[in-house]
Amino acid sequence: MTSPHAAAGPPARCPVNGTPAPTTALYGPDLDGDALPALYEQLRGDHGPVAPVTIAPGVDAWLVIGHREVLQLTRDEQDFSHDPRRWSLLREGRVPADSPILPMVGWRPALLFADGQQHRRMRAAVSAALAGINGHELRRTVRATAEQVIVAFAERSEADLVADYARKLPMRVITELLGLDDQTGRHLVEAVAGTVSATSASADASKRMGAILLHLIEEKRRRRGNDITSALLHHPARLTDEEVLHNLVVMFVAGNQTTVNWIATTLRILLCDPEFRSSLTGGHLSVDDALDVVLWRFPPTQNFPARYATRDMTFGGQHIRTGDMLILGLAGANADPQILPDDGTPVVGNRSHLAFGAGPHICPAQDPARLITRTAVDTIRHRLPDLELAIPQGELEWIKSPWSRGLAALPVRFTAPVLPQHPAPLPDHQPVR
Template sequence: MTVPFPDRTGTGPPPGCPAHGGPAPLYGPGLDGDNLPTLYERLRAEHGPVAPVALAPGIHVWLVIGYRELLRLAREEQDFSHDPRRWNLLREGRVPADSPLMAFVGWRPALMFTDGQQHRRMRAAVADALGRVDGHELRRTVRATAERLIDSFAGRHEADLVPHYAHKLPVQVMARMLGVDDRTGRQLAEATAGMAAANADSARASRRMESVLLELIREKRWRPGPDVTSRLLRHPARLSDEEVLHNIVVMIVAGNQTTKNWIATTLRLLLTDPALRSSLTGGHLTVDDALDLVLWRFPPTQNFPARYAVRDMRFGGQDIRAGDMLVLGLAAANTDPEVLPDGARPVTGNRAHVAFGAGPHTCPAQDPARLITRTAVDTLRHRLPDMELAVSEQQLSWASSPWTKGLAALPVRFTAPQSDLATAIPQGESR
């Protein structure tokens, strides 16, 4: 794919070229979490399950918004590669070297950018390292971290739950999982925020993160501990230091942004949907039910990079060329009428959503991410049972990038918090 879909005859756009009027931008201040569903439905009506979009000016790709098509894209590695070095625009020099997109789609020796045996080798190491995290210990870590954060703003009787809670908690917990100290954890948090912003600082933030992690890897080679970094270094897959570094980068960036948005969006629903909050308080729904509702309606990652066509093909009603980038439209696929006809709400307990992807590259960290999110929401709602929005729902602001459309702010007010969490949370509720 060139500019954005090639003139194959030299006489103008191909007949019926879907992008002739210009691909829809997935960037810019005009897009937020409230109007994105409307955009996706317009794209579906105009183009079908695969639509032309722009990730940045002049960077035109395909967005896969059909549920069935997304499953095929995610599962069929023989047709769709994860290796961005296949990307036409990149090979043709059409993507600036300093583009903020490269922090996310630039090739790394990590499981997110590999296929076949190489992917299976890296995924085995990552999955095993995460799978050996003790769930009880992780829950205690999350709760202790949540308590400290709440105590830091409780006396003011007001807080912005995005920067003061949802943003800080996941990366602090992840730092503990990786085996880093608080100072290094703060450095990783700053670098993660810089990369996720998808702006001119993204490349510098990426280099800062790599520098911090290389020092961590050297330390863990010399003095291993009971942490994810040490397990990756000792795994039979024999990852190199470079592979460990870049797989940790993927874990931090993907995991932190996903969990941050998952926490913030769940809290937003509890604050703006009285029926949901009442059902949760009354025991008719569990926190996990609320988390699943968020994954269906407001996935923490809206659009996920990327697959690259390995050959010319007809896919989703479009002519795809070898090397074209196809982005996984997770949020749009979840609302495909073939999955949820007539805008029906997902049934409680239904986890057929694609919020964590599908196929061999399904997110290996979704279980710890759920535990972190569940515990974070549980702790906050029991410590601050009367919290309410400090602004109208229409005044909430959004952080925008092609990949995520999370809340930028969630200001709340509350009276004196509950101080004895052990008696506030019913036994077994956080399972």
């Protein structure tokens, strides 16, 4: 198999054979989310659509940033497996047991780490559980929750829309969908954030995350609820408790932080791009158009682990060895000049981006995620119509993560909130059929 792109030069260092070409570090405290787009273009210029990177101390991989190459990587399970037990560095004992990357890529009995029939069995249960979400009830829940969150900070006439809004809203909605109470949901969010932070504390955070979800599963086994956890437990696919736990981990990790980033970044564009905001207010563009611009330019998940080569091959102009890890460079692939218009600007309404992945493992929760994000953005636009950025745009900071592209903070001010006289109560029934 050969990529349609030609090699940009001599083959770069192979993560397996260890030849001495340098790799680019895609981790560490100095990782600047604002500079990542330029880094992807530098890698593209130096190496082509597949570039050598280091994702943790001593852990090399390939970052796939070509649009066509990512499509091939996601669709071809015969050559690119999801199962990290095929990873040569891990099999050979070359990944430290305390490596911060292991909580992200270590094998779990979940659809994200399975191929073929095993993947299809678990995905059937997950898809059915998500399909059971009542869109009308979910919209009501998101709107009511958003109004409650806005009322809580409205008197201050200022807020940080990341900490005060974007982080609180999806967490409350998603944990309710899972069947968790608010306080336990906050503990789960903290544990998930620690797990994906790729630091020395990730392993402990992963254990806390598992303990919270295991207790939830035991409770739902005893007393079935109207929630996603119960739907998974009672699906005909007969998932084990362990499979339910780890599929909940995948759903929550993939769902919460990405939705936080999607909401916050959409609001940033509306605050910082007067022309776009005017077009939206005037009805020339919809909120969905704004959401798609974010998915193209600033996908909430920058890079996504991982696939593992099942054979030696030439891919993207690089020599890939059996067991090599390949990272889905979603943001880099979205910016691939091979598929963008001449000016490099994504076309409004074009949804051929890769923000949700592609192929058999494309995100099964993209519809409820879009509904949550759209409702969150629409609600705050109507409740805080004179919202404006409280600091210069150039002073905004991004979180430092190789995986997630999100704002660290979004400080705003406003003077004329339009608040409901009586904030809408949450629906009596959970938004799952």
